[in-house]
Amino acid sequence: MPFVKHMKKKQLAFLLTLLIASGVAAQSRKAVFLLDTSYLPPVYYESFKSDLPIYNGRLFESYPPSMIGTPFLDDSKWHNGAVCFDSVWYKNLNLRYDANAETLIIEDKQMLPVIISNQKVAAFYLENRKFVKLGTDIDKALVNGFYEILNEAKLPVLILRKKYIRETINQQESKVDREFIWISKFYIYKDQRFLQVHSQKDLYTILGVRRAVVARALRKAHIKFKTNAEEAILAAAQLYNP
Template identity: 30%
Template sequence: MRFCTILFFLVVQSCLSFSQTDSGFVVRDENLLEINKLQVLPETKFPISLYKEATAQSQNIYNGRLYYLYDARMEEHQFFGDRKWQKGVVFYDGQRFDSIPMIYDIVKDELIIKHFYGDHQMLQSEKVNYFLKDNHTFRRFEAGKDINPQMRTGFYDILYEGKSRTLVRRSKQRQEKIVDKKIIAFFPEKDFYYIRTNGSYHSVRTKKSVLKLFPERKRELRKALRDERIRFRQNRETAIAKIVATYDDLTKP
């Protein structure tokens, strides 16, 4: 604890020693500093890295509940993607954390991280703003506030973000069957797609339901899929994202 305190003051002194206009800090008065731009000078990188390393164990991201890895021996699993731990980014309780080993349980809609001691911890979902995993961006939306009241509060995969927006709610359900007098768990997956237009979200699944949202541009949108050789039934996500992105491009002011 004493070591962390000393490092903290080293960092503060290093930053204040560069509190001049050319270093990104502008003095407004005796007690207030306005940061115009953040620059970490070479002289301060080393004490900052030491401080981060020394205080890693006290970061609030590691204060979650323990997670029990259920059905670990089953062939199918409850996670998004695969069941391997992969490093990702999470914005948690107002702070961004990089290179965090994580898995996403889409049955329970919970983000699980691995503690540096090896324990599996379940983050408090209401404190997770977003997380990045496997080139996917998941953001937490609250029903009746960020999304329609009838949509479920939880994490949604942002498939496309522009003037319009396309979200995917990833889901699995745990089911059981008996094989050779043994109970086998399996996890059928189903995704739910939503497109936001005119300030409201619309549930879609078929090409018809998507094109119905843009009746005045149906011909151009169908052509966009043909030009890219995208078959809707074979590649639903790519097709939906392409349609919505094309519509936004066609209706630019």
């Protein structure tokens, strides 16, 4: 078992190295997210069209219009992207990511929203943004889900973006307001381990950089961890120099 776990971590390190080194959208050339994925010949996509396996999902049902905000990543528009589905890359797709249900939605050939099976999705792009599925089988510190890889630095920074529904009683109108709220988890990948970042203090410990150095860099960039953790972690990660 320890040997298997070690091999998984070695493979993951290579996976992340390849992904970050690619630095390009999947639409421009073959992506290198995973070691065993490939594009099929164009004739395959043309021949099957609407019968492609990636479209074999259930229809997405919209949330009630009374809800405040959007369940999707950024907005409810379709975004061009690519998906590694069942070890095969499908490109030039219209996609949306439901951050509440943590599911990827595709627009099929009939222009209907279809939920792609999470079990068969290994990674995907939304425009130039890169996401990879990780979980407890890779590292016990992780939560199962799709992680966005934020940078191409020596220390990869990943974020698990999720929305939950917050319910509050609106006494003035005698109703319950339901609103989509962000909750994010940040990780730094270092020494074949995923280390969660909860606070600025965690940055000092993980990076092995003196507190004053990190604080000075954040002040110079006009970034505060409490108000913009994502930018603070990215800025601090650039200071790492093993």
